[in-house]
Amino acid sequence: MEIRWQPGHLVRARRELKPLLSQARWVVEVGDARAPRASRDRLLSEQVPAARRIVVLTHADLADPQATRAWLRALRAAGEEAYAVRAHRPSGLQPLQRRLAPPRARPPAGLRGVRLGTAVTLQRAVVVGLPNVGKSTLINALARRSRARSEARPGTTRGPQWIQASEGLELLDTPGVLAPMGVRGERAYLLAALGMVSDRSFPVWEVAVWLVERLGLPDPALGSAEATLEGMGRGWGLVSRSGAVNTEETALRLLQQFRRGSLGRHTLEEPPRVPAEPGR
Numbered sequence: 670m671e672i673r674w675q676p677g678h679l680v681r682a683r684r685e686l687k688p689l690l691s692q693a694r695w696v697v698e699v700g701d702a703r704a705p706r707a708s709r710d711r712l713l714s715e716q717v718p719a720a721r722r723i724v725v726l727t728h729a730d731l732a733d734p735q736a737t738r739a740w741l742r743a744l745r746a747a748g749e750e751a752y753a754v755r756a757h758r759p760s761g762l763q764p765l766q767r768r769l770a771p772p773r774a775r776p777p778a779g780l781r782g783v784r785l786g787t788a789v790t791l792q793r794a795v796v797v798g799l800p801n802v803g804k805s806t807l808i809n810a811l812a813r814r815s816r817a818r819s820e821a822r823p824g825t826t827r828g829p830q831w832i833q834a835s836e837g838l839e840l841l842d843t844p845g846v847l848a849p850m851g852v853r854g855e856r857a858y859l860l861a862a863l864g865m866v867s868d869r870s871f872p873v874w875e876v877a878v879w880l881v882e883r884l885g886l887p888d889p890a891l892g893s894a895e896a897t898l899e900g901m902g903r904g905w906g907l908v909s910r911s912g913a914v915n916t917e918e919t920a921l922r923l924l925q926q927f928r929r930g931s932l933g934r935h936t937l938e939e940p941p942r943v944p945a946e947p948g949r
């Protein structure tokens with residue numbers, strides 16, 4: 670399968686992103702904990718030295734917790750600074766918040782203990798990643814206010830927008846971008862299942878069947894993943910007057926249930942094997 674989904678504002682955003690990356694102390698590269706490899710944009714991350722890059726995996730509440738721990742270990746072993754978060758909840762964001770916070774100027778030795786005006790240097794972070802990965806949601810949680818528009822569909826943020834997150838910290842929300850040459854093979858199924866490309870840009874039945882297989886849902890009594898999915902459609906009452914299952918609606922219903930977490934917590938990409946750190 671191949672997906673070519675490049676609305677005009679995504680193409681423009683990709684072009685505009687390059688100079689913005691050099692304007693900030695940090696580049697926060699947002700990925701999805703349910704597919705940490707496929708949901709990252711390599712072309713983008715290669716433009717930023719690892720010392721300025723922070724990887725944040727969103728949707729940790731919907732991913733398999735054990736797999737998320739293994740992914741974080743693997744990313745850190747590969748030299749990345751990485752965090753996993755539930756971006757739609759501010760709790761649990763403190764380690765990332767502390768990391769992004771601007772350094773406070775230390776008062777001179779003789780004035781320690783005296784209350785001085787807060788001298789903070791302004792720090793900026795650019796937040797980047799694929800469409801619908803949770804960039805705007807993460808920014809709102811860090812800012813503890815709804816400043817950036819976030820919605821459950823790819824392509825919501827249409828232009829870059831600086832947002833004051835806290836004293837001395839500005840975050841740049843950016844539109845999600847995709848590599849211009851399209852997405853193919855296994856990665857196309859993963860991004861489609863996670864909702865990172867428009868549902869109109871891929872065959873939804875094919876992706877839903879792939880997901881049924883990937884999640885190990887095929888019912889042995891029914892045989893194939895297709896038959897299982899059809900059975901689900903019947904169970905949901907998605908049947909036309911002639912008695913045929915409405916495949917499009919059935920596929921979309923399954924994808925929505927998966928994306929919402931109604932099918933349980935799943936990580937779709939196997940983490941690389943890295944030995945556990947002692948004491949963890």
Ligand SMILES: Nc1nc2c(ncn2[C@@H]2O[C@H](COP(=O)(O)OP(=O)(O)OP(=O)(O)O)[C@@H](O)[C@H]2O)c(=O)[nH]1
Nearest residue numbers: 728756801802803804805806819820824825826845
């Ligand atoms: N359960 C859960 N939902 C999340 C999380 N992060 C984001 N979401 C949801 O994912 C959807 C997309 O979030 P956005 O913040 O709009 O994504 P974005 O990366 O800004 O998307 P674009 O602007 O289209 O590039 C929204 O419905 C959020 O509520 C998370 O960690 N857990």
Ligand SMILES: [Mg+2]
Nearest residue numbers: 804805825826
């Ligand atoms: Mg957005």
